[in-house]
Amino acid sequence: MGIAEKEIKKFEQNRVVDEAIFYQAMEEIVYSIAPLLESDARYQKYAILERLVVPDRVIKFKVAWINDKNEIEVNTGYRVQFNNTLGPYKGGLRFHPSVNEGVLKFLGFEQIFKNALTGLPIGGAKGGSDFNPKGRSEFEIMRFCTAYMQELHKYIGARIDVPAGDIGVGCREIGYLFGAYKKITATYDGVLTGKPFVFGGSLMRPEATGYGVVYFTQAMLEMQKRESLQGKICTVSGAGNVALHTIEKLYQVGAIPVTCSDSGGMIYDPHGVDLALLQEIKNVQRGSLEKYVETRTGAKYISVSEYPIEEHPVWSTPCYAAFPCATQNELNEADAKNLIANGCMCVAEGANMPSTPQAIELFLNQKISFAPAKAANAGGVAVSGLEMSQNASMKRWSFEKVDAKLKEIMHQICKTVSLTALEYGVEGNFVDGANIAGFKRVADAMIAEGV
Numbered sequence: 001m002g003i004a005e006k007e008i009k010k011f012e013q014n015r016v017v018d019e020a021i022f023y024q025a026m027e028e029i030v031y032s033i034a035p036l037l038e039s040d041a042r043y044q045k046y047a048i049l050e051r052l053v054v055p056d057r058v059i060k061f062k063v064a065w066i067n068d069k070n071e072i073e074v075n076t077g078y079r080v081q082f083n084n085t086l087g088p089y090k091g092g093l094r095f096h097p098s099v100n101e102g103v104l105k106f107l108g109f110e111q112i113f114k115n116a117l118t119g120l121p122i123g124g125a126k127g128g129s130d131f132n133p134k135g136r137s138e139f140e141i142m143r144f145c146t147a148y149m150q151e152l153h154k155y156i157g158a159r160i161d162v163p164a165g166d167i168g169v170g171c172r173e174i175g176y177l178f179g180a181y182k183k184i185t186a187t188y189d190g191v192l193t194g195k196p197f198v199f200g201g202s203l204m205r206p207e208a209t210g211y212g213v214v215y216f217t218q219a220m221l222e223m224q225k226r227e228s229l230q231g232k233i234c235t236v237s238g239a240g241n242v243a244l245h246t247i248e249k250l251y252q253v254g255a256i257p258v259t260c261s262d263s264g265g266m267i268y269d270p271h272g273v274d275l276a277l278l279q280e281i282k283n284v285q286r287g288s289l290e291k292y293v294e295t296r297t298g299a300k301y302i303s304v305s306e307y308p309i310e311e312h313p314v315w316s317t318p319c320y321a322a323f324p325c326a327t328q329n330e331l332n333e334a335d336a337k338n339l340i341a342n343g344c345m346c347v348a349e350g351a352n353m354p355s356t357p358q359a360i361e362l363f364l365n366q367k368i369s370f371a372p373a374k375a376a377n378a379g380g381v382a383v384s385g386l387e388m389s390q391n392a393s394m395k396r397w398s399f400e401k402v403d404a405k406l407k408e409i410m411h412q413i414c415k416t417v418s419l420t421a422l423e424y425g426v427e428g429n430f431v432d433g434a435n436i437a438g439f440k441r442v443a444d445a446m447i448a449e450g451v
C-alpha cells in the first residue's frame, strides 16, 4: 500500500459516526416508556423524549502524545455530556480501539437513567478515546492520560462533570488523569471518581460494580421467590474490574463461578475459578487468560479462534445464573437459547447492554429472572456518588459504611424497579421497570426545570 492509500485508510477509520449501537439503546427505552407517554400527556407536551435523545454537547478533540519510541501518535478524545438535569454530568471514560461517537452516545444515554435509578444527584455522561492501552508501557499510559487531560480539563469540574473509569480505565489511569488535572488547573478537588484511596478515592469503589451486581441479584431472586445463589454454579464473562469483583462476591455468598473470559478466549474451571491466580494474571502481569491453565491444569482454555460461529462458549456452560461482565452485545439470541436449554434461571448484566434485544426477549418470554444493566451495575456509579460526597465534606468513610450504603442502594433500586413494573402492568419485567422508573425521575425534573 502506498503512502497516499495508507493516509486515506487512516481517515476512513476515523470517518464513521456509527450510531447503530446508540439506536439500539434508544429503541429499548422508547418501547419501554410508550405506555407512560400515552398515560401522561405532559411528557409529550414538554417534548421530553425529543430533548433527552440529543446530548447537551459532544466534545471531540485531538490527543497527540509521544510513545516510547519517540514517535508522535494521534488519537481522538471525546466527552459526551448527555444530561445534567439531576446533577453534574457523571459517567466513565473508556479507552478502547472500538470507541467512537456512537458507542459513547449509547453509554452516555444509558448512564442518564442508571444514575437516576441510584437516587443520587448525578446527571449522565460518558467519554474516552480510541487509544488502545494494550501492550503500552506505564509511561506511555501516563503520557497519554496527561495529553488527554490537557484538553478535557476545560470541560470538567467537581460541580460540572465528574468522569470515572470504564473499560481500559482503572485506578491507575484515574490517578494519572487526576494528577494532570491538578497540575494544569492548580486545583485539588473531586473532579474524578475511582481515585486511588491515598488521595481521595472512596474505599470500595473498585469493588462496587461487581459487588453491587451480586447484591442486586440476591435481592431480585428473593423478591421473585427463586432459589438463592448459595451453592449454585454461575458463569461470568470478562476478566476485568467488574468480572473479578463479581466473582469475588459470588464466592462470598457461597456460589461457584466456573468461567471468565477476555478478548482472547475463555476459561472453564469446573471446581470454581481461582480468583487469586486471575488477579495475578490480569492485574499484576496484565497478561492473557491463556496463562491460567499453565497453573490450573484441570481447567480448560478455549481461544476465540476455536469458538463456534455466532456462539460464545461461556454461555453454553450449564449454570443457574449468568453474569455477562465484558462488553456490549456479547450475549446474542443463540447464546440465550443455550443458557435456557441448560437450565439457567437468572441473568444479571454487569457490563453495559451485554445482551442483544433478541436475547432479552427470550429471557423475558421464558420468565428468566433478568436484571438489566442500568439497574444491576449501578453500584459502581453509586459509590462514585458517595466518593463525591466524601470529597465535598473532606471526610472518609469506612469500608463497612460504604458497603452498607451500596447494599441499601442496590436493594432500593431493585424494589423501585419491581414496583414500577407492577404499577405499569408488566410485573416481573425489570427491563421496562428500570426504564420507566429512570425515565420518570429525569423527565419530571426536566419539566420542573423548564426548557
Ligand code: NDP
Pocket (backbone or CB within 6 Å): 098, 165, 166, 167, 168, 169, 170, 209, 238, 239, 240, 241, 242, 243, 261, 262, 263, 264, 325, 326, 327, 328, 350, 351, 352, 377, 378, 380, 381
Ligand atoms: P475492564 O477494562 O477492567 O475489563 C474489561 C474486560 O472485558 C476485559 O476482560 C476485556 O478483555 C473484556 N473486553 C473488553 N472489550 C471486549 C471486547 N470487545 N470483546 C471481548 N472482550 C472484551 O473493564 P470493566 O470491567 O470496568 O468494564 C466491563 C463492562 O462493565 C463494560 O461494559 C463497562 O461499561 C461496564 N461497567 C463498568 C463499570 C466500572 O465501574 N468499571 C461500572 C458499570 C459498568 P481484555 O483484557 O482482553 O481486553
Ligand code: 2IT
Pocket (backbone or CB within 6 Å): 090, 091, 092, 093, 111, 114, 162, 163, 164, 165, 166, 193, 352, 377, 378, 380, 381, 382, 384
Ligand atoms: O458504566 C458505568 O456506570 C461506569 N463506568 C461507572 C461510572 C462512574 O461515574 O462511576
